[in-house]
Amino acid sequence: ARQMAEVSYVHPGMITEARGKLGKKLAEITSGSLNRTFFTNGGTEAVEHAMKLARLYTGRHKIITLYQSYHGATYGALSAGGDPRGLPHDSQGVPNIIHVENPYFYRCPWNSRTPEECTENALAHLERIVKYEGPGSIAAIMMEGESGSSGCIKYPPGYWKGVKAIADRYGILTICDEVMSGFGRTGKWFGIDHHGVVPDMMCMAKGITAGYIPLGGLIVREEIVKHFDEKPLPIGLTYSAHAVACAAANAVLAIYEDEDLVNNAARMGRYVDKRVAELAQKHPSIGDFRNTGLLGCIELVKDRKTKEPMAPWNATPDQMGVMNKVAAKINELGMFTFVRWNWIFVAPPLCIDEAGIDEGLEIISKAISIADEACM
Structure with missing residues (x-):
């Protein structure tokens, strides 16, 4: 103004x-x-x-x-x-x-x-x-x-x-x-x-x-x-x-x-890394997690050994059955994040704190449970 x-x-x-x-x-x-x-x-x-x-x-x-x-x-x-x-x-x-x-x-x-x-x-x-x-x-x-x-x-x-x-x-x-x-x-x-x-x-x-x-x-x-x-x-x-x-x-x-937001992104990024590593112990469908600060992506697979993706790269609508359910569950539980093919993106606001990360990852965890059922 x-x-x-x-x-x-x-x-x-x-x-x-x-x-x-x-x-x-x-x-x-x-x-x-x-x-x-x-x-x-x-x-x-x-x-x-x-x-x-x-x-x-x-x-x-x-x-x-x-x-x-x-x-x-x-x-x-x-x-x-x-x-x-x-x-x-x-x-x-x-x-x-x-x-x-x-x-x-x-x-x-x-x-x-x-x-x-x-x-x-x-x-x-x-x-x-x-x-x-x-x-x-x-x-x-x-x-x-x-x-x-x-x-x-x-x-x-x-x-x-x-x-x-x-x-x-x-x-x-x-x-x-x-x-x-x-x-x-x-x-x-x-x-x-x-x-x-x-x-x-x-x-x-x-x-x-x-x-x-x-x-x-x-x-x-x-x-x-x-x-x-x-x-x-x-x-x-x-x-x-x-x-x-x-x-x-x-x-x-x-x-x-x-507000020291750049350093907060670094601190919270390390916390996200720790929490997703814990989720990987719980969810067999988590194949990989790649993250830098607060720009991350969980990659879901049907089999950790073969790395068969939960949905292939450039998946057609008929190949997105499981991942569409995962995305719908995240939305149903009151959160939006980008879900694309077999990826769930983790990119919260730079001002987020540990409580906000815990809340968001708990929602993602419940959604990933749907993908776990499709694991071999």
Whole structure:
């Protein structure tokens, strides 16, 4: 309200105090020379602009992403992601997107015996693809800071660092999509902070305003911005850096700090890990739990030994019988969480306490009992 009383909208090429304050704050909480932000209306637009900027900066055209990933629902972003919801539009998809296998240790494509071996195999696979596609044609490798709606597939130790090393070796940019994992969700400001890597570009949205007003952003290294000092940069949006949205973001970021919500997510994440480990002793259908801070996913299986999923990846409606009952039970008991295929997501508000976690996991436990009956 205060911002609207002062100024609610100006041309996106103009400066507002709220915009300047937010840009400065984002430069403070991100790593390295990530310090120039182009503000968007949401996460998908940030991804679209990141791909465009990478291609313009490098003069190359291909983008490498992971199969099991999600980057948004516009044509470019949906093409970049590996989410099967994009399959119906494949014939009209954006060209020059190359997908590679995920380092999914629980279901490792290379049957790795340890997470470290999975890292080694996944990186070797990635570098082979880079060589096959031609390093000189690849503009960027884009990955989520931490995996989200594709199953919270945790990167095994050293994977992000290895990706960055491969990218640097061939002059390829790295784009980190923090739309879902950013702003404290994983117990650090950004998911990539767990991996000791500074990307060339970072996409953000969602948590930047906690959803109160639409806002996203693309923050990039200073060196990339300077490349366009004497060259045209064809990006822009009517509502870019909207003053009211920037004011909302400033207020939200202040709350994150004043109420210590990023550290609370880390503390409560450890408590979630402990409680779900206890549930796994009770429920034979829990095959795996992957979690970073408060971004987690319980994977249900029919048989822990064979890892047969309770519902297959990209399940059809007739294959969702058990999981639909699980989801319905959670709703019946008064809670909403995302249930997709054989995954139950655990992503509560950052302000949650142990009592809230206990209440939510008790509901999930009762629902999982339905899946237990389908175990072999």
